[in-house]
Amino acid sequence: MNPPVFAHGNLRLYLLALLEEQPRHGYELIQALSDRFGGTYSPSAGTIYPRLAKLEEEGLVTKRTDGRKSVYEITDAGRAELESRRHELDAIEDDMTDSIRRLAEGVRAEVDSAMRTLRAELASAAREARKAATTEPATPQPTAESTRAMHEADLAITEFRQQIRLELRNQANRGRVNADTVSLLRTRLADVRAEVLQELAQG
DNA sequence: TATATGAATGAGTCTGGCTG
DNA sequence: CAGCCAGACTCATTCATATA
Numbered sequence: 535m536n537p538p539v540f541a542h543g544n545l546r547l548y549l550l551a552l553l554e555e556q557p558r559h560g561y562e563l564i565q566a567l568s569d570r571f572g573g574t575y576s577p578s579a580g581t582i583y584p585r586l587a588k589l590e591e592e593g594l595v596t597k598r599t600d601g602r603k604s605v606y607e608i609t610d611a612g613r614a615e616l617e618s619r620r621h622e623l624d625a626i627e628d629d630m631t632d633s634i635r636r637l638a639e640g641v642r643a644e645v646d647s648a649m650r651t652l653r654a655e656l657a658s659a660a661r662e663a664r665k666a667a668t669t670e671p672a673t674p675q676p677t678a679e680s681t682r683a684m685h686e687a688d689l690a691i692t693e694f695r696q697q698i699r700l701e702l703r704n705q706a707n708r709g710r711v712n713a714d715t716v717s718l719l720r721t722r723l724a725d726v727r728a729e730v731l732q733e734l735a736q737g
Numbered sequence: 738t739a740t741a742t743g744a745a746t747g748a749g750t751c752t753g754g755c756t757g
Numbered sequence: 758c759a760g761c762c763a764g765a766c767t768c769a770t771t772c773a774t775a776t777a
Binding site (some may be wrong): 540541542543544545546569577578579585588607709 | 742743745746747748750
């Protein structure tokens, strides 16, 4: 099993903090937690509802029914509990920031590595193509091998796009995508494209 | 060290909306 | 209108951690 995201008692406290911001129903709390973690941690319903039931039992939150939904709201006792443990909450939020940053660094490293691999693969494919062109007579029909290679290249490009999109979405969720991001992306992609086209053209 | 408490997962149920 | 899907929730269970 993966190590727990929240230390003992921390989820309980963090749920109170989320409910202090505004009353929410269970599913909304799951989504809020998922958002705070940039989509990397999404507690299951079976984690959240028993905690909410316990908080209700302790009188720290109240539950009211809104149609099919159960909307949870923090009570005065809940606010008092939160206030008395405010320093613990600050520590939890620091931990969250650290873990999100570590994760973002990991994704960035993966994307860089994928870019390097893609460049290497395309360069190798270009070299192979040049070699084949010098040893075999030119033919207007693509061979089975080149068709397969083309397909693999397509897959590599698709995978590359997905990884970039995923990271962008994660950063966008944290409000970190702006004009500079797009500019940086355009520049880096233009560099890679120029390099790849040059390699291919040499064949 | 035994026990209690909390975090976490996943299967399953129920309900309502959408679609062919 | 039956089937599908998504949202909201329950329940059983396991594992980790705190505490007496």
